[in-house]
Amino acid sequence: MLSFWEKQTFTAYDYAVVGSGIVGLSTAISIKEKQPDASVVVFESGLLPTGASTKNAGFACFGSLTELLEDIKILGKEKALELVMERYLGLVKLRERLGDQNLDYHNHGGYELIREQELYCIEEIETINDLLKDVFDKKPFEENKSLISEFGFNEQVVKSMIYSRYEGQIDTGKMMKSLINVAQRMEIRILSGASVSKIEDNGSDVDIVVADQTYGHVNFKAGSVAICTNAFTKKFINDLDLNPGRGIVLVTKPIENLKFKGVFHCEKGYYYFRNYGNRVIFGGGRNLDYKAETTTSFSLNEQIKTELLRQLDEIILPDTPYEVDYFWAGIMAFGQNKQPILKQHSDHIYLGVRLGGMGVAIGSRMGEKLAEMMI
Incomplete structure (x- = not known):
């Protein structure tokens, strides 16, 4: 059983975030930036952020040419362009918040290996460059076949190369460590090994039940909750295209x-x-x-x-x-398309999930927008 002091000090917050990955920590930080006096807690089921945030390859990218062409087929030009913009703004926000040194960010460029079956995309380069002219100050894509031999790739398989000047790379571990450090400096409480088993909007605030080895479970309350558990979200909400x-x-x-x-x-x-x-x-x-x-x-x-x-x-x-x-x-x-799910689920519960493999790019932007919805 919790003591009086534990109940008084540790179990009630203005805002709670479930999931301490890129979106979760970005949401918590954005809330504190907007409301410095608010109390914010982040629940993480594992000792480390679980899912993809600490396990990705560290790409600071917005999508290759063939990916964008597929997005246009599924989403249409307008929504595909909007998605690129969100990814780009997310990367800008991430770099501004943490600094390139703390990310170990390098802009060595992005490249796409083009095989025989993908040669069709060469004719689409200028179409995509024109579509993205309001996002980037220079054309983002250009063909450069000479890179195949320069980089030592198999020239029998790789028929061409596309260079993307705005793509970079980061150290994923340093990124997450830096996000955690920023959150801790802002007095955001991060509870690791806190597996949330139930989230219920009771109409006035949200009841959160967390499994605990000592007590069996601990009951928390928060004025609003952000669910940022990405692939694991159906544990809480079943009817999602995820x-x-x-x-x-x-x-x-x-x-x-x-x-x-x-x-x-x-x-x-x-x-x-x-x-x-x-x-x-x-x-x-x-x-x-x-x-x-x-x-x-x-x-x-x-x-x-x-x-x-x-x-x-x-x-x-x-x-x-x-x-x-x-x-x-x-x-x-x-999901059926690459648009993330960013919405209010109930009076006091909000969702920021389904990043489509682009968490590094879009995570900071999603966290910022989710915080704006909650406040």
Whole structure:
């Protein structure tokens, strides 16, 4: 049983956020920026932020050319443009809030490997550049075939390359550590290992039940709650167009004389790789087995591991010796389209979920907008 002091001091807040990933911490920070005297608590089920925020590959990007063309097919030009703008503004906000040094941000550029079946997109470069003319001060995309040999890729498979000048890379661990540090300096309380089992809007405020090893459960109250649990949100709200999508990633050991720097996209964004110093971080392959990868399990799909290694051997590092250091998995959230879910669910409960694999880009912007809705 909680003591009088614990009930008085630790269980009631003006605002609560469920999930301490990019969106959750960005929401909490944005609330405190707007209301410095407000009490804010963040609940995190794991010891570390669980899902994708600490497990992504560290891309500071807004989408490759082929991805944007797919978005236009599904969303139409206007909504696709709006999505690019939100991603770009999110990256600007992230960099402004934390600083490039704390992110270990580098603008080595973004690149897309174009195979035979994707050559159609070359003719669309100027169309997309024109669509994005009000977002960027220079044309974001241009073709550069010479980069194939310069970077050492397999020229039998890679038929062209597209350069994107506005894409960069970050250190995901440093980003999350910096977000946590900012939140703590603002006296936002972060409770790790706090698995929320129930969230109920009672009409005047919100009751939150948290599982606890000592007490069995602890009851909290908050004036408003933001649910920022992305792929794990159906634990609380079932009727959402939201499905988990596992992403498997590997990192190599340091490679002597690695030929490329930057972030790279392949096959409409289903594969992605980058340098981290002289290592290669490479992930993707969810499209090989959608059914198995629609999961919140952090296990590794052997079929996808095998395909990642094949592409490293045959396409990315065909003439370069390397060793894989290790693999890991993160859990993203997807729906019928890539638009995030950002809405008021009830009088005092709000949602900021379904980032479509673009959490680094759009997370800070979502947190800012979610805070504006709540206040």
